[in-house]
Amino acid sequence: xxxxxxxxxLEERTTVFGEKVIDFAKHIFRGPINDPVIVQFVKAGTSIGxxxxxxxSAESRKDFEHKIGICKKEAKEARYWLRMVAKACxxxxxxxxxxxxxxxxxxxxxxxxxRSSRSRND
Numbered sequence: 001x002x003x004x005x006x007x008x009x010l011e012e013r014t015t016v017f018g019e020k021v022i023d024f025a026k027h028i029f030r031g032p033i034n035d036p037v038i039v040q041f042v043k044a045g046t047s048i049g050x051x052x053x054x055x056x057s058a059e060s061r062k063d064f065e066h067k068i069g070i071c072k073k074e075a076k077e078a079r080y081w082l083r084m085v086a087k088a089c090x091x092x093x094x095x096x097x098x099x100x101x102x103x104x105x106x107x108x109x110x111x112x113x114x115r116s117s118r119s120r121n122d
Contacts, residue, residue: 010109011056014049014071017102021045021078024099027092034088041081045099048074048106065117072110078103 025042028034048071055067079100086096 011049011052014052014106017099017106018046018049020099020102024092024095027095028085028089034085037081037084037088041078041085044074044077044081045103048078048103061117065114068110068113068117072107072114075103075107075110079107
């Protein structure tokens with residue numbers, strides 16, 4: 001049974017996203033074009049959660065904002081690589097679109113966290 005509050009547990013949400021990235025990457029056809037795309041996509045998609053864990057344990061507000069900024073950057077990069085996967089493997093386009101939507105939501109969440117954090121500093 002799924003806990004509806006888990007949607008708002010950002011550590012869990014970013015971890016689940018990373019797991020989905022790994023599972024999805026296993027379905028991408030390996031070859032000279034796709035192999036570099038797979039590597040970059042998996043790096044970006046899984047580092048979102050790792051950087052969020054670091055942000056959650058930040059030693060200062062500046063460190064927190066920096067780590068959240070990396071989360072935002074990696075979410076944006078994951079979206080880019082998902083677009084490349086959809087181009088290289090049209091048969092995976094629909095599944096890529098679902099992951100793209102989650103990466104986009106994470107991007108928006110991290111953007112909001114950054115704005116909120118900076119407005120508190122003013």
